[in-house]
Amino acid sequence: MRHIIFVSFLLIVLLTSCSPSVAIPHTANDPALPAVQTQRVATLTLAPSPSTTPTPRVITTPSLLSTPHTLDVEVSPNGEYFAYAYFYDPAKQQTLEIKDKEDKLIWSIPFQAELSPYEPNPTMGIIRWSNDSTQLYFYYYVWLIEGRVTWLGYELQQIDMKTGNVEHVLPGEGEMSFAISPDSTQVAYIRNQDQPRIIYIRNLSTGLEKEAEVIFASKNYVAIGNIQWSPNSAGLFFETQDHNEMLQTIYLNLSTMEQKVIKEYPASDSLGGTSFIEGWLDDDTLVFTEFGSNGSRQTIHVNVRNNQTIVIGTPTPIR
Numbered sequence: 483m484r485h486i487i488f489v490s491f492l493l494i495v496l497l498t499s500c501s502p503s504v505a506i507p508h509t510a511n512d513p514a515l516p517a518v519q520t521q522r523v524a525t526l527t528l529a530p531s532p533s534t535t536p537t538p539r540v541i542t543t544p545s546l547l548s549t550p551h552t553l554d555v556e557v558s559p560n561g562e563y564f565a566y567a568y569f570y571d572p573a574k575q576q577t578l579e580i581k582d583k584e585d586k587l588i589w590s591i592p593f594q595a596e597l598s599p600y601e602p603n604p605t606m607g608i609i610r611w612s613n614d615s616t617q618l619y620f621y622y623y624v625w626l627i628e629g630r631v632t633w634l635g636y637e638l639q640q641i642d643m644k645t646g647n648v649e650h651v652l653p654g655e656g657e658m659s660f661a662i663s664p665d666s667t668q669v670a671y672i673r674n675q676d677q678p679r680i681i682y683i684r685n686l687s688t689g690l691e692k693e694a695e696v697i698f699a700s701k702n703y704v705a706i707g708n709i710q711w712s713p714n715s716a717g718l719f720f721e722t723q724d725h726n727e728m729l730q731t732i733y734l735n736l737s738t739m740e741q742k743v744i745k746e747y748p749a750s751d752s753l754g755g756t757s758f759i760e761g762w763l764d765d766d767t768l769v770f771t772e773f774g775s776n777g778s779r780q781t782i783h784v785n786v787r788n789n790q791t792i793v794i795g796t797p798t799p800i801r
Contacts, residue, residue, distance in 0.1 A: 556608045558615040563588065563643065565618050567608050578606045578620055580643070589646050591620070607635065613666045616643050619651065621660075630749050631705040631723040633657035633674055651686070659707030662686075663715040670718055670734075672696070672706050679706055681720065681734060681741075694739045696722070697732065714765045717786065719744065721759065731759050731768065733786040744768060744784055757782075 554567040566579045576593030593606060609619040623635030638652040638660055652660060652671055660671035669684050679696040696706060708721040716737065722730045727749040734741050745768075750756045760769040763783060770782045781794040 553605065554608045556611060556618075558611045558618075559613055560615040562615060563611075563618075565608050565611070565620075567606050567620070569605070576606050578608070580618065580641070589641060589643070591641060591648060593622075609638065609660075610662060612640075617641065617666075618643065619662060630729060631707050631721045633705050633707055634659045638669070638671070652684070659705075659709055659720070661709035661711055661718070663711045663718075664713060665715045668715065668736075670709050670711070670720075672709070672720065674705075679703065683736065683739075692739060694734070694741065697741045697743070698722075698730070708759075710761055712762055712765045716765065719759075719768060719786070723749065729757075731770075733768075742786075742789075744786060744789065745770060 552566050553569045554565075556565045557563070558565075562583060564581050564583075564585075566581070568577065568579075578591040579587060580589040580591075581587050591606070605623055607621055607623045609621060611618055617640045619638065619640050621635050621638045634657075636656075636658060637650065638658070639648055640651050641648045651669060652658065656673055656675040658671055658673050660669055662669045667686055669686055670681060671684070672679060672681050680693050681696055682691050682693045684691045702725050704723050704725055706720060706722045709718055710720075711718045717733060717735050719731055719733050722732065728746065729749055730746045731744045732741050733744050745757065745759075747757045755773055755775040757770050757772045760771055760781075763769050766785055766787055768784045768786060770784065771779060772782055773779050783792045783794060784790070
């Protein structure tokens with residue numbers, strides 16, 4: 483009888499040790515138990531466009547990038563969220579993270595591998611938050627250095643903060659330059675693959691587009707980009723650079739889709755002088771800085787409506 487009881491006891495021990503373990507959620511009554519942490523991973527779907535049908539694709543592998551070396555940090559307009567983009571690291575899966583004010587992870591967006599495998603340094607970058615903080619726009623950029631004007635990257639996407647759904651905003655074929663309007667209603671983009679080059683304006687709500695062929699598009703441009711919207715979202719400028727290192731700043735009127743060259747200049751003249759565009763002063767005025775061959779510098783204001791140019795002050799030597 484004792485032998486039978488002993489064998490039964492051994493069977494019970496053996497069966498208990500082979501049973502699968504079950505995670506127990508952390509409770510306030512039992513601080514010795516470890517907390518169970520869940521990571522919310524974004525879901526990727528293709529945004530509808532006038533010519534395509536949405537195709538859902540779900541991300542099932544969560545990834546939290548622990549490196550503290552961030553490339554970009556963007557705070558949402560309402561101050562509730564922080565978006566972190568990290569430096570490229572071939573040893574880690576590329577990830578974009580969104581956290582709340584208490585540093586709690588809300589969404590983790592792993593690199594989807596939309597870029598071609600030949601690209602050695604793909605990195606996820608942040609464009610901006612929507613004005614109402616409900617959407618974050620991000621993209622994959624590559625380290626392209628082609629003079630003063632460069633293509634921005636690939637795959638402009640957005641994540642919905644409530645659902646975690648990630649949608650493609652723009653098609654991702656080839657290098658692109660793009661910029662979202664200050665009022666969050668439109669996106670302007672130019673694709674490297676287009677010949678001749680076209681600038682597109684897409685309504686982010688409807689997906690409808692209008693377009694214009696870039697003026698002087700027959701030139702052999704190295705790149706077209708550096709798009710910047712005017713503060714009232716009624717116009718924008720972009721820049722071009724050709725193989726002769728000539729730069730053009732071009733203004734686009736959104737109501738008429740007409741373009742005009744605001745300034746044309748060499749990236750650097752034979753004596754070392756050059757110009758740089760600083761951006762918008764107001765809805766009608768662009769600001770340039772000119773550097774002379776003698777090391778001097780001066781500020782120039784150019785009106786995009788009539789090309790009236792005003793030199794601010796006198797050239798100042800650089801010390």
